[in-house]
Amino acid sequence: MSFVSPEIFAKQKVAAIQDYSVLAGRAFANLFSSPRYWADIFTQMDSIGFGSLPIVVLTGFFTGCVLALQSSTSLQEFGAVSMTGNLVALSMVKELGPVLTGLMVSGRNASGMASELGSMKVTEQIDAMRALGTDPVRKLVTPRLSATIFMLFFLTIMSDAVGIAGGALVSVALLGLNASTYFHNSYRALVYADVVQGLTKPLFFGFIIASVGCYFGMNTKGGTQGVGRATTQAVVVSSVFIIVVDFLISRLMIGIFGR
Amino acid sequence: MPESELQTDASQTKPEITDPVVSFENVSISFDDKVVLKDISFIVHPAETRIILGPAGCGKSVLMKLANGLIKPDSGTIRVFGEDVTAMREVDLFKLRARIGMVFQESALFDSLSVEDNVAYRLHEELIPEDESHKRVEEVLNFVDLANAIDKFPSELSGGMRRRVSIARAIITGPDLILYDSPTGGLDPITSTTIVELVVKQRDVSHTTSLLITHRLQDAFTLATHHFDQAAGKMERIPNNGIDDSTRFLVLNEGNVVFDGSTLDLVHSTDPFIREYLGENTPDKAGD
Numbered sequence: 428m429s430f431v432s433p434e435i436f437a438k439q440k441v442a443a444i445q446d447y448s449v450l451a452g453r454a455f456a457n458l459f460s461s462p463r464y465w466a467d468i469f470t471q472m473d474s475i476g477f478g479s480l481p482i483v484v485l486t487g488f489f490t491g492c493v494l495a496l497q498s499s500t501s502l503q504e505f506g507a508v509s510m511t512g513n514l515v516a517l518s519m520v521k522e523l524g525p526v527l528t529g530l531m532v533s534g535r536n537a538s539g540m541a542s543e544l545g546s547m548k549v550t551e552q553i554d555a556m557r558a559l560g561t562d563p564v565r566k567l568v569t570p571r572l573s574a575t576i577f578m579l580f581f582l583t584i585m586s587d588a589v590g591i592a593g594g595a596l597v598s599v600a601l602l603g604l605n606a607s608t609y610f611h612n613s614y615r616a617l618v619y620a621d622v623v624q625g626l627t628k629p630l631f632f633g634f635i636i637a638s639v640g641c642y643f644g645m646n647t648k649g650g651t652q653g654v655g656r657a658t659t660q661a662v663v664v665s666s667v668f669i670i671v672v673d674f675l676i677s678r679l680m681i682g683i684f685g686r
Numbered sequence: 687m688p689e690s691e692l693q694t695d696a697s698q699t700k701p702e703i704t705d706p707v708v709s710f711e712n713v714s715i716s717f718d719d720k721v722v723l724k725d726i727s728f729i730v731h732p733a734e735t736r737i738i739l740g741p742a743g744c745g746k747s748v749l750m751k752l753a754n755g756l757i758k759p760d761s762g763t764i765r766v767f768g769e770d771v772t773a774m775r776e777v778d779l780f781k782l783r784a785r786i787g788m789v790f791q792e793s794a795l796f797d798s799l800s801v802e803d804n805v806a807y808r809l810h811e812e813l814i815p816e817d818e819s820h821k822r823v824e825e826v827l828n829f830v831d832l833a834n835a836i837d838k839f840p841s842e843l844s845g846g847m848r849r850r851v852s853i854a855r856a857i858i859t860g861p862d863l864i865l866y867d868s869p870t871g872g873l874d875p876i877t878s879t880t881i882v883e884l885v886v887k888q889r890d891v892s893h894t895t896s897l898l899i900t901h902r903l904q905d906a907f908t909l910a911t912h913h914f915d916q917a918a919g920k921m922e923r924i925p926n927n928g929i930d931d932s933t934r935f936l937v938l939n940e941g942n943v944v945f946d947g948s949t950l951d952l953v954h955s956t957d958p959f960i961r962e963y964l965g966e967n968t969p970d971k972a973g974d
Binding site: 560 | 751754756776777779780781783784786788790791792794795796797807808811855
C-alpha cells in the first residue's frame with residue numbers, strides 16, 4: 428500500500444465526493460427527462476427485486492423469529508410476554524425490516540452493479556457506448572437507480588410482513604401465546620408515524636445502494652483486480668452509508684413525529 | 687522496385703480540398719504529470735484516410751479518443767466537422783458522435799448482447815423498426831463477411847471476427863468519419879490482411895474520411911498501395927506501383943508529431959527516427 432501526503436489524500440477524497448455527487452445528481456435528473464430505457468428498467472426490477480426476494484424473505488422471517496425468542500426472556504421478567512407482538516412489529520417495521528433488507532440488497536446488488544459496470548469500464552464498453560452516441564448514465568445508472576428505489580420499497584414491506592409472521596410462529600409454537608392476541612397487539616402497536624418512518628427509509632437506502640454501486644463501477648480502474656476492488660468498496664461503503672443514514676432519518680422522524 | 691518509381695494512383699481523383707473534417711490545433715494532454723501529447727496540430731480533409739503510426743505509448747489511442755470527444759485536452763482546440771469538441775457539452779457530443787463510427791482496440795463489443803444486437807445498437811437507439819434494422823444488419827454483416835455469425839455472442843467469436851463485428855457496428859449508419867484504433871492489433875497476419883481489406887473496401891466504396899492507428903507498418907503500406915476492385919470484389923495492388931492519393935500519414939513519437947504528409951514523403955523522409963522506425967518496411971516491399 429502506497430502512502431500519500433495528507434493534502435493529496437484530502438484532494439482525492441473531495442474529488443471522489445464531487446464525482447459521486449455529479450453522477451448521482453445526473454442519474455436522478457435523468458428520471459425526469461426522456462429518453463427513458465423502460466426495457467432496462469424492467470430488467471433491473473426483475474433482477475434486483477424478484478432476484479432478491481429469497482434472501483429478503485429468509486432474512487426477514489428468521490429475524491422476526493429470533494426477535495420473538497430473545498425478547499421473551501426479558502419480557503417474562505416483567506410478566507409481559509404477551510407484548511412480544513408489539514416488540515416484534517415495532518422493531519421490524521421501524522428498524523430491522525428496512526435496514527436488514529437494505530444491507531441484504533446492498534450485498535447482493537451494489538456488488539453486482541459495481542462488478543458489471545466495472546467490467547464494462549475496463550473492457551472499454553462504456554467508452555464504446557459513449558462513442559455510439561448513448562449517455563451511459565442514462566442507459567446504465569438511471570434504470571438501476573429507479574429499479575432499486577422502487578423494488579426496495581416493496582421488498583421492505585415483504586420483509587416486515589414475513590418478520591411479523593416469523594415472530595408469530597415462535598410466539599405461538601414455542602412461547603405458547605395466542606395467535607389472535609399476537610396479531611392484535613402487533614396491529615395496535617403500530618401507528619402512522621412508525622409506518623411512515625419504516626417506508627421512508629428504503630427510498631433513501633435504494634438510492635444509496637444504486638448510486639454507490641454504479642459510482643464504483645463507473646470509476647473502476649486497473650483491470651480485473653480493479654473490478655474486485657470496486658465490488659468490495661461498493662458493498663462496504665453502501666452498507667456504512669445505510670447505517671449512518673438510518674440514524675439520521677430515525678432522528679429526523681422522531682423530531683417530526685415525536686416517536 | 688525502387689521507391690522513386692512509386693507513382694500516385696491515376697485512377698483515383700485527388701479529394702477536393704474543402705473544410706477539414708478533423709483539425710487539431712496545438713493540442714496537449716497529460717495524465718498524472720506525464721505529458722502524453724505535446725502541442726499536436728494536424729488536419730484531415732474529407733475522404734482522406736489518415737494513418738497514425740508511432741511506437742507503443744506515444745499517445746495514438748489518446749489522440750483517437752480526443753478526436754471523438756471521449757476525453758478533453760488540457761489545452762488546444764479540436765474541431766470535428768467544424769465543431770469545437772473541446773468546448774462542447776457531453777449531451778451535444780452525443781449528437782455529433784452519431785456521425786462518427788469508432789472501432790476500438792479490443793473491439794469493445796457489448797458482451798451481453800448478440801452480434802445482431804451489437805451491430806444494430808445505434809439503430810435500436812434511433813428506434814428504427816425491427817424489420818428494417820434486421821435487414822440492415824444482414825447487409826452490413828455481408829459486407830464484413832460474417833453473415834453466419836448474426837446470432838452468436840461475442841464470447842463465441844475469434845479475435846478477427848470480433849474486429850469485423852466492431853467494424854460492422856461502426857459503419858452500419860454510414861458515418862461521415864470512422865476512427866479505427868489498432869484494428870489489426872494482436873491479430874495474425876492473414877486475419878490482419880482481411881481487416882485491412884475491409885478498411886480499404888470501406889475507403890474505396892464509401893469514400894469515408896477515416897483515422898487509423900496501426901502498429902503494423904505492412905498494414906499501413908498495404909492501405910497505401912492497394913485499392914478495392916469492386917468488379918472483382920477483392921483488394922488488389924494499385925497497378926504500376928501506384929499509391930493511393932487519399933491515404934496520408936501522421937507519425938508520432940514521445941507525444942510530438944514527427945511526420946505529417948503523403949506516403950511518398952514518408953518513404954523519402956530523411957528524419958533519423960522515421961528511417962529507423964520504417965526500417966525495411968517500405969511500400970515496394972509492403973505488398974509482398
